[in-house]
Amino acid sequence: MTHHCHRCGTALPAAPPVDCPACGYQMFLNARPTATVIILDGDRFLSLVRAREPNAGRWDLPGGFCDGWELPADAAVREAREELNVTVRLDRFVGMYVGGYRFQDETLPVLDMFWLATIVDGQLRPDPSEATGHDWLPLADPPPMAFSTMDSALRDAAALLAGKY
Template identity: 55%
Template sequence: MAAGRYCPRCGGPTGELPAKCGACGYETYLNPRPTGTVVLLRGDGTFLAIRRAHPPREGWWDLPGGFCEGFEHPAEAAVREAREELGVEVELGEFAGMHIGVYEFQDEQLPVLEHFWVATIKAGHIALDPAEGSEYAWLPLDDPPEMAFPSMDVVLRNPVVRRSS
């Protein structure tokens, strides 16, 4: 079933989003899903990337991060995701940007509102979650590979990130 075809409240037909159900009047919108992501830097001009272990973009380099839970602030999500994916506690630094992106999920192109912070590891040793990544590497910020999502390519060129490295 494609998103927006049926009302989530009464099941009546609605058409594509945004939509107002003709049966019950419920309005449904396609809003971006917020994310929180860290750009972990070392003082040697490198950043930490994870090779994605699952679709979408399986096998591409990714930054540690993910979707916010219900009412979770994106900064809290960034810290939580780093802990879950890498097994480390991070300290957030400067906010490095917010971008609208696209995430493919269940054969749909979903809008995402991506939030990025410069960060450093403050406690722990990297223990990559194999469900999230097949490997990790410290890559050169001056010559990064193409990342899994275009917004990551943009944020790696951001002056906030460059001057923090």
């Protein structure tokens, strides 16, 4: 957590949101955007076994942080290409969920965005630095995922496909 002003370096009297007492700069702690795909094959979705911390070894979905000024939908397509070696077509937007991501000894707020997606090109070859394995799992009964926002998104995706939304 930053305890100094980003602009002038003065020690801050409290955690953000806070105004710097020296220069008046307003500091906020905003959620970092992520983009994730739920790739479907009938009533199953593609899940990866997470290769790195946090939550290494847990089931995961392909996705990651948006780059600065990158549109989240573009980030979702890029992440699928980088992690799986495939091109996806984004289908319906599932939703946005606020969660936490443990990184460098702090928990960062994240705004996780999820899309249903379909593979349209390429040979599925997960990047071994991202995943130690993969499988097609039932959307109606998914296992616990690496992050709670994924659990919520999968429940909402199943409801969306069942016409409950």
